[in-house]
Amino acid sequence: MPITVEWREIVFQQHSYLIQITDKEGKLIFEEQKQTTEKIAVIDLKKKIIRSDRQTFFVHLVLNSINKEQWRISSQFTTASQGIQKADWITRLDNPIAKEGTYFRDNPTIILSKMIQLETPIKQAWIDLCGLGYYTLFVNDQRIGDDYLNNDISNYDKIVYYDTYEITKYLKIGENKIAVELGNGWYNPAPINILGKYNVRKQLAIGKPCLIAGIDLEDTEGENQQILTDATWESSEGMILMNNVFVGERVTDASFKKRESTAVKILGPSGVLTPGEIPKIQRVAECFPKNVFYGNSRVIVDFGEIISGQIAFTVSKAFIGKIALSYSERLVDEETLDYSSTISGTYGITDAALGIEPDQQIIQRDELVKTTEEAFRFSNQYTYHSFRYVAFVFREAVSFEEVIEELSAFRVHTNVDVITELETSIPMLNDLWRVGLQTRLNNIHSYFEDCTRERFGYGGDIVALIDSHMYSINGLALLKKVMTDFINDQTIQGGIPATAPFVGIMTNGPSDKAGAVDWQLVLPTITNKLLQFYDEKKFVKQYIPQLAKHIDYLLSFDFEYIKVCSLGDWGSIDEEVDGAVITSPDQEFCSACSYSIILQEYLAVMADLSETEQAERLSAKIEAVNKKIVTTYRQPNGYFGKGTQSSCVFALKANLLGDRGQEVIVNQLVRKINANNGIISVGIFGMSWIYEYLHKFGYKDVLFNWLTRKEQPSYSSMFVETGTLSEHFPLKGNDSTYNGSLNHAMFSSYSAWMVKQFLGISFPKGLFQKVIITPETELPIEKVCGSFKMPYGKIELQWTQFEELVVGEIRLPKNVSYEIDVSSKESMIEEQVREMGEYQEIVVKLRRT
Structure with a gap:
């Protein structure tokens, strides 16, 4: 398979390039010199690399400019092994996929293992593996890696991601044991009804937990050995008796001999095995209790703010019995937890043995059954909870401090790199930045989730938050995966589902399995950001047929029908609730605008891809749709629809009156906000735009x-007690239009504006183009400092406001092109630039006019 070498530079004007590829010994195996301004090279090394095992190579790139300047950069890559492609999917030889009614009964985790005898020291050892639903890898009883909740969730019938670990240092001469424990994860989900109606087990690609793996060994004598999963592997039971990602885990320390048997080959999912590229889910921070409440029947531990993560503690050796744990985000009183914001749904089944009824609400719970007089370490493995409070219930009266030791909790999420730091002289703004970022991180577990209660990858939420993600984390790999997720679940007709993976939600969708139009906006929005912000044209181009199919689908509907196939400005303070029906403000008008907005997003995509015919089709349709919307919904007073704040923002986003008319609508919007005592009452889309x-x-x-x-209502009232943002703005006495999650990121879209406005950093033409630095001189913020990590290094800034003067201190990589944007309300009086090695330091002084 050819390899692609791609590079980007900001200020260097490339004239030609030289690429050299060497092996680990420095031997030259490939060289290409080319006079071109192209920044990509596709190299076929098939004839150069004869060996089929995994090898490491080094890439050396030299760029030459017209002025005979040079820019040098080096990188390396390791070839993939084909072993896992030849391996079998295996599982424990016992029962097939369990009957839904018995899902929550004891069914210990599956452990699959292989003994490897080594006579010679190992020079290099790798393992490629995928364990579904979740897995943990052990070598000689040592847990490998810092990753949790492995594997990358996808539509397993389309694509299955596998991971690679180097395990050289864990092996020894003699006998070695490779073991993998399997949790249920999303491959063997419970038959519960999320939100009381969505049984994801009936929508996802599911099966019995299973493993596929390939181990490549190279010893010090140059001999290679490959070990693949097959029916010769051994099988046993783990100590986790029940595990489910929504409910929790039941664990035992039972010392009785577990059942052992051989493994068996099975048919795994039909998706294509593909190397995973996104960061893994990890325990990124440890948190400790802030308070403990002692009641008659339970002990409640308070962690001070809401955590999305896992609990861990040691149970003393003297304790024998059961410990039940339950989790909540709110407290009623010092003996009662409020579960309303974390209940994901109902059990959906009857199991008299466990006392489960179909309509019984699901409370996040764990249970430990301790049978031996040995200290036992309990730690969540295949679930995570959203909680501030944890209740410990013992069957007999005990001293909590004598039984529970080393208690802590871990924040658990995809460990994306946070690229932005921001701090101001106003504590409220600092809190806003922190809780917005943390709430978004709380809801990333191999894709962008809406909240820790539902855990679905809603397209609408992604659209609302995409700019804030781009300006706070390195989310490129994640965005590419999520785009692939939605394309993999594209309907036969061409529609895009409301969530990826598809879980059955079709509210206001135009056709079978398709989401509402504003939720389908996710596909062109991600595509646009990949093109415009990340310059990922090569990645996007492979999906042009699917994008074209979606466009054909959208254009196939009559406007009078599709104009109501949206949810409008979801989550607004002004929404109306009638039982299970929630109506957004001026929903029909905003929905009609959504159709124009999605077509305009596609117009930008097709123009960027030079798809002229598609762009012309879209332009004509947009013009006709906007004329129809203006004719139908503009009122004599100049407002659109019912004249709500949401209506104004959607009219602006759809550009109904063209560029010249935008100021008119903005002024209408501001009048509405002022008449509402400064309260911005729009929903997630309006708040984002x-x-x-x-x-x-x-x-x-x-x-x-x-x-x-x-x-x-305010952001402050959202997070003052929880440390997280919530699904709805509290109105009076913490009430809202309905009880939602208290750990929900959909209103954190302000974060991107904070970076652009307070820190003063923006990339209007993309991350690899000129950075625009805009000093903050108008708002009453005495001091702002922070940084932004670019692919080429970190930009650091500090702004200080004096009575008539604003002073900026900027440090950025020398090869980064920048422009200081001074508005009409200030004038530049001084700009000093000093080079410091690979960086340049700039001092800017501006006078307010």
Whole structure:
């Protein structure tokens, strides 16, 4: 398979390049010199690399400019082994896929193992593996890696991601044991009804937990050995008796001999085995109790703020019995937990032996059954909870401190690199930045989730938060995976589901298995960001047929029908609730705009890809749709629809009156906000888009006052007790339109504006183009400091406001092109630039006019 070498540079004007590839010994195996401005080379090394085992090579790139300047960069890559492609899927030889009604009964985790005899020291050892649903790898009884909740979730019938670990240092001369424990994860989900109605077990590609793996060994004498999963592997039982990602785990320390048997070959999922590229889920921070409440029947531990993660503690050797744990985000009183914000749904089955009824609500719980007089370490493995409070219930009266030791909790999420730091002289803004970032991280577990209660990858939430993700984390690999997730679940007709993986939600969708139009907006939105912000044209081009299919699907509907196939500005303070039906403000008008918005997003994509015919089709349709919307919904007073805040923002996003008419609509919007005591009452889409328009037309103070507001409804009232953002703004006495999650990221879209406005960093033409630095001089912030990690290094900034002067201190990589954008409200009086090695330091002084 050819390899692709791709590079990007900002200020270097390339004239030609030289690529050299060497092996570990420095031997040259490939060289290419080419006079071109292209920044990509496709190299076929098939004839150069004869060996089929895994090898490491080094890439040396030299760029030459017209001015005879040179830019050098080196990298390395390791070839993949084909072993896992030849391996078998295996599982424990016992029962087939369990009957739904017995899912929550004891069924210990599957452990699959292989003994390897080594006579010669190992020079290099690798393992490629995928364990479904989740897996943990052990070598000689030592846990390998810092990863949890392995594997990368996908539509397993389309694509299955596998991981690679180097295990050289864990092996020894003599007998070695490779073991993999399997949890249920999303491959063997419970038959529960999420939100009381969605049984994901009936929608996902599911099966009995299983493993596929290939082990490559190279000894010091140059001999190679390959070991693959097959029916010769051994099988046994783990100590986790029941595990489910939504409910929890039941664990025992029982010392009785577990059943052992051989493994058996089975048919695994039909998806293509593909190396995983996204960061793994890890325990990224340890948290400790802040308070303990002692009741008559339970002990409640308070961790001070909501955590998305796992619990861990040691049980003393003297204790024998059961410990039940339950988790909540709220407390009723010092003896009672409030589970309302964490209940994901109902059990959906009857199991008289366990006392389970179909309509019984699911509370996040764990249970430990301790039978031996040995200290036991309990730690979640194949689940995670959203909680601030944990209740410990013992069957007999015990001293909590004497039984429970070393108690802590771990924040658990995909360990993406946080690229932005921001701190201001206003504590409220610092809190806003912290909780927005943390709540988004809380809801990333190999894809972007909506909240820790539902754990679904909703397209609408991704659209609302995509800019904030881009300006706070290195999410490129994750965005590419999520785009692939949605394309893999594209319907036969061409529609895009509301979630990926598809879990059955079709609310207001135009056709079978398709999501509402505003939720389908996720596909062109991600595509646009990959093209415009990350310059990922090569990746996007492979999906042009699927994008075209989606466009054909959208254009096939009559406007009068598709204009109501949306949910509007979801989550607004102004929404109306009638039983199970939630209506967004001015939903029909906003939905009609959503159709125009998704077509305009595709127009930008097709123009960028030089797909002229598609772009012309879209332009004509957009013009016709916008005329129809204006004719149908514009009122004599100039407002659209019912004249809500949401209506104004959607009219702006759809560009109904063209560029010249935008200021008129913005002024209408500001009048609405002022008449509402400064409260911005839009939903998740309106809240995501409003920053651009109010900022553009000089209403930054409206945004600033909203973000720093303390009275309900406000962001402050959201997180003051929880340390996280919630699904809805609290109105009076912490009530909202309905009880939602208290660990929900959908309103954290302000984060991108904070980076652009307060820190002053933006990339209007993409991450690899000129960075625009805009000093903050208008808002009452005395000091701002922070940094932004680019692919080429870190930009560090500090802004200090004096009475008539603003001073900026900037440090950025020398090869980064920048522009300091001074508005009409200030004038540059000094700019000093000093080179410091690979960096340049800039001091800027501006006078307010």
